[in-house]
Amino acid sequence: MSYFWKFGIFLWLILVFLAAFLWAPLAEGLGEYTRIIYFHVPTAWLTVVAFLIGAVYSILYLRKRQIKFDMIAEAASQIGLVFCLLATITGSIWAKMSWGSFWNWDPRETSIFILLLVYAAYFALRSAVEQPDRKAALASVYSIFAFITVPFFVFIVPRVYASLHPDPLVNPEGKIHMEGKMLMTFLSSLFGFTLLFFWIFKSKLELIKIKISLKERE
């Protein structure tokens, strides 16, 4: 069963890559660089998903006080950090091609950078506390606290200050402005990367289960 998922996702992502580079047409009036949208948006989306999962499991930890929830929150944040780095890098390349500089503190660039900082601070905090219970509680509190302030960056700051960034996935009209083939590639890429994310997450969960059962045996 797990082989089925592994190779299924692998094949799916190969198809997505082929479609993104060869099959999907270009957006009107824009160059080849717009193809990065098929990779940039999924990574940004999964960064937010990972952040959400981390916060949810942090809340669960504070309510139930079972170390496994904290381990899950940590695992989600670890994957989130990787996707956050990828979203920052792909976004920066895109910004260089269409706005002319790798980094210019556009509100959207600021918000992804803040997420990167939050993740870094989260792991810095974890490494600074010795006792497992205390580490879990403090990290959970920080993760939730960051989670309630990040919406200011993601939703409010770009409204108040003009941004050059194209409308994000969750825009006021709730629409995605794309032509048929592009939309299909885009959605399959989103789907494929989401599957990839949950596959990594599932492997992490299995690892956590093994770790806990080993600890119990000691």
Added chain:
Amino acid sequence: MPFLHEALIIFQKDIRQEFRTRYTVNAILLFAVVTLVAVSFSIGTFSASNEVKSALLWIILFFSGMSGLSHIFIREEEKHTADTLKLVARPLSIFLGKLLFNFVLFIAMQIIIIPLFFAVMNFEVKGIFPFIIILSVGGIGLSAGSTLIAAIISKASARGALFTVLAFPILLPVLVAGISGTKISVTSADFSAVTAEFQMLIAYSVVVITGAILLFDFVWKE
């Protein structure tokens, strides 16, 4: 309301304790003065525009706050008074008392630093009223965010460096809105020009104070 009364008692206790050693006041004020001198010395009096100066003002305020606002909880841990405090007061009052202390400390620092900043940087502001409002509401936001972070890091090791690292991403909305509001108040005396920034700072403070009150229990009992 009994918890407010208790919070005031905690606040008075912290003030009294502070004036015995004056450690935090000295640290935060001297840090602010040193940063101000460093900034003023390195860019000169007339070379920067008022927009750049309002950003510099917030950077000075932010890092001075970072140097002193964490002490409120570290002190309890270092002197081993945290356990007694846990017994005599409820977490809500402790948090509110400490928040009030940090806010008063931050405002006091602003009252000394901002006139100095005007003097040495040759800074001019058209809208004094919006300027004061933005800085004081910004003070609420900064002290609210940093008080919970202070509680978190007082339970960790490597406190000094960790505080700024943890607080920066949380406090950045205040910096963004504060810098933008200050820049606007430099050129316009009209309060309606800074409404967006004002609303954002108020919303941030409300959200952060509520969240911090809810989360403080878990940190404090750790």
